[in-house]
Amino acid sequence: MKRRMDVMLFLLLVMVQSAHAQNKRDQAVRADKKQLSKDDSWFYDDIESATAAAVKTKRPMMIVFR
Amino acid sequence: MKRLIDQFVCVRLVKANDLDLTRFQFDYDLTFAVFFANADGTIYGRYGTRSSVKDATREMTLAGLAKSMAAALTLHKRYPANKKFLAGKQPVEVKFKKPSDYPSLRGKIAKSLNYQGAVTKSCLHCHQVRDAERQIFRDAGKPIPDELLFPQPSPQVIGLSFDPRERATVSRVEQESVAARAGVRSGDRLLTLGGQAILSQADVQWVLHNTRSSAELRAVMQRGDRIVRPTIKLSEGWRRHSDISWRVTSWPLRRMVTGGLLFTPATKVQRHTAGVSDDSLALTVKHVGQYGPHAAAKRAGFKKGDLIVSYSGIRKAMSPSELLSYGVQNTKPGQRVEVTVVRNGKRLKLKLPMQK
Numbered sequence: 001m002k003r004r005m006d007v008m009l010f011l012l013l014v015m016v017q018s019a020h021a022q023n024k025r026d027q028a029v030r031a032d033k034k035q036l037s038k039d040d041s042w043f044y045d046d047i048e049s050a051t052a053a054a055v056k057t058k059r060p061m062m063i064v065f066r
Numbered sequence: 067m068k069r070l071i072d073q074f075v076c077v078r079l080v081k082a083n084d085l086d087l088t089r090f091q092f093d094y095d096l097t098f099a100v101f102f103a104n105a106d107g108t109i110y111g112r113y114g115t116r117s118s119v120k121d122a123t124r125e126m127t128l129a130g131l132a133k134s135m136a137a138a139l140t141l142h143k144r145y146p147a148n149k150k151f152l153a154g155k156q157p158v159e160v161k162f163k164k165p166s167d168y169p170s171l172r173g174k175i176a177k178s179l180n181y182q183g184a185v186t187k188s189c190l191h192c193h194q195v196r197d198a199e200r201q202i203f204r205d206a207g208k209p210i211p212d213e214l215l216f217p218q219p220s221p222q223v224i225g226l227s228f229d230p231r232e233r234a235t236v237s238r239v240e241q242e243s244v245a246a247r248a249g250v251r252s253g254d255r256l257l258t259l260g261g262q263a264i265l266s267q268a269d270v271q272w273v274l275h276n277t278r279s280s281a282e283l284r285a286v287m288q289r290g291d292r293i294v295r296p297t298i299k300l301s302e303g304w305r306r307h308s309d310i311s312w313r314v315t316s317w318p319l320r321r322m323v324t325g326g327l328l329f330t331p332a333t334k335v336q337r338h339t340a341g342v343s344d345d346s347l348a349l350t351v352k353h354v355g356q357y358g359p360h361a362a363a364k365r366a367g368f369k370k371g372d373l374i375v376s377y378s379g380i381r382k383a384m385s386p387s388e389l390l391s392y393g394v395q396n397t398k399p400g401q402r403v404e405v406t407v408v409r410n411g412k413r414l415k416l417k418l419p420m421q422k
Contacts, residue, residue: 025186029080033181036078043077045179050077054105060142062074062135063101065092065114065192 067128070135074102082165083175083190091157093218093271094192095313097122100131102138102265109155110141111265112272117220119312125230125267133233134266141263154262155269158276165190168198169205193314200315200394204322204422209395212279216308216391218271223307224298226250226270234264236287244304248285248296255288259298279303311387323393323403325363325418326355329386332373340373340408345383349374351407359421367416369409376406393420 036044043050047063054061079085082094092099092112099114113134115125141148162168166175171194180188196217203210221228225243229235234256239246256264260273260283277283283298310316320326332340332348342348351372354364375381377389384392397403401420406413 022184022186026184029179029185029189030181032080041071041076043075045078045080047077047079050075051105054075057075058105059073059075060110060138061101061103061105062071062076062138063090063103064076064078065090065099065101066078066080066097 067132070132070139073139074135075105081179081189082192082195083177083179083188085165085190085192085195086163087160087165087195088163089157091160093268094194094196095217095315096192098126099192099268100134102135102141104142104145108145108149108152109157110138110145110152111155111263112268113266115220115267115271117222117309117312125228127230129231130229130233130266137233137263137265141265151261151263154260154276155272162199165195165198168195168202170198170201191314196315197318200318201422204394204399207398212303212305213275215394216305216310217275218268219274219305219308221245221267221270221274222309223274223304224300228256228267228270230267234266234270244298244300245296248298249294250285250287250296250298251289253289254294256285257288257293258286259283274305279305306388306391309385309387310390311385316387316390319390319394320355321359321362322399322421323390323397325366325368325421326360327351327363327368328353328355329374329389331385336373340375340411342373342375342408347375347377347381347384347389349384349386349389362419362421366418367414368405368407368418372407372409374405374407375413376404378403378405 096114102110176188200210225240225245227238229237236254280302281300287294329349330352332350337348397420399422402417405418
C-alpha cells in the first residue's frame with residue numbers, strides 16, 4: 001500500500017512539473033507573438049504578407065525560423 | 067544591425083505545421099535558421115548552424131549574421147543577372163510537399179496554433195519532419211540511407227572550423243583532414259564552394275548536404291590579397307564521420323536501436339578497469355529511459371553505469387553517433403540484439419529489442 005502511494009505521489013509530482021514547464025513555454029510563445037506583433041519591421045508567421053511586401057518594396061526577404 | 071534589418075522584409079516563422087518543404091529545406095535540428103531570398107522564391111543563402119546539445123547558439127554571433135546579411139544584399143543588388151550562379155542554392159525535388167504528407171504525421175497536425183490553449187502542443191517542430199522521413203524506412207524494415215541519417219554535415223567532417231564572427235572564414239584546419247590535404251589554411255576566406263556563393267557556414271553545409279558519397283568540391287578562397295582554388299576530395303563514406311548524437315532527431319533513433327539508452331564514451335579509467343583496449347567498443351550508459359518504448363532497455367535489464375562492450379557482435383570502438391547509425395542501418399524492428407555489458411566487474415549478456 002505504501003509503495004503504491006509512493007508511486008502515485010511520484011507520478012503526480014512528474015505531472016505537475018511537466019504541466020508547469022509546458023505552461024511556461026506556452027506563456028513564452030504568447031509573449032513573443034505579442035511583442036513581435038507590435039514591431040512594424042517584422043511579419044509574424046505570415047509568409048504571404050511578407051512576400052507581398054517584398055514584391056512591393058523590391059527588398060530581399062529575411063525569413064527566420066525560430 | 068538595425069540599418070541592415072531595414073533593408074530586408076523580415077518575417078519570423080514559428081511552426082512547421084504547414085511548412086512548404088519544396089521551398090524551405092534546411093537543417094531541421096536547428097533552433098534558429100535563416101533564409102535570405104528574393105520575393106520570387108530564389109534563395110540567396112542560409113544562416114544558422116549547431117553542433118552541441120546544450121548550447122544551441124555557440125557557433126552563431128550577431129557579427130557573423132550581419133556579414134551574411136550584407137553578402138545577401140550584394141547578391142540581391144545583382145539579381146536577376148546572377149540567377150544562374152544561384153542555381154545550386156535552390157531547393158531540391160522532394161516527394162513530400164508538406165509535413166502532413168508523411169505517413170507518420172498524417173492526420174496529426176493542427177492547421178493553426180492554439181494560442182488560447184496549449185500552444186506549444188499544437189506546434190509541429192521542424193525536427194519532426196526529419197523524424198517522419200526516417201520513420202518511413204524504419205517502418206519498412208529498410209536501412210535509413212546515409213543522406214537522411216547524416217543531414218547538413220558540419221564542415222568539421224572535412225576538417226574545417228569557421229569563425230562564427232565572420233561570414234565564412236576558416237578558423238582551424240584539422241591535421242591530416244580532407245581540407246588539410248587540399249591545402250586549405252586557417253584564415254582563408256571561403257568565397258565559393260562547389261560553384262555556390264558562400265554566405266555562411268550554413269551554406270557550406272548545404273553544399274555538403276547535396277554532395278554525393280564520393281566527389282570533388284572546388285573551392286575559391288581569399289588568402290590575404292590573392293585567390294586560391296583548392297579541390298576538396300571526398301571519398302566514399304565521408305558523410306558517416308558526422309556526429310549526429312547532439313541532434314534532437316537522435317532521440318527517436320535511440321528508441322529504435324538502444325531501447326532508450328543514452329551513451330557517453332568511456333573514460334580511460336573505465337576502459338582500464340574493465341580491461342577494454344582503446345580500439346574496442348566502450349560506451350557508458352549515461353541515462354536509461356523510463357517510459358514507454360524509451361524504457362525498452364530498462365525492461366531488458368540495462369542499468370545506468372553499465373559499460374557496453376559488444377553490440378550485435380560488434381566489438382570495435384564506436385562513438386555514440388556511430389552506434390546509432392550502425393543500429394538503424396543494420397537492424398530491423400522486432401529483432402533482439404545481443405549486447406554485452408560490464409557491470410561491477412562482471413560481463414553480462416542482455417537482449418535488446420529493436421523497435422520501430
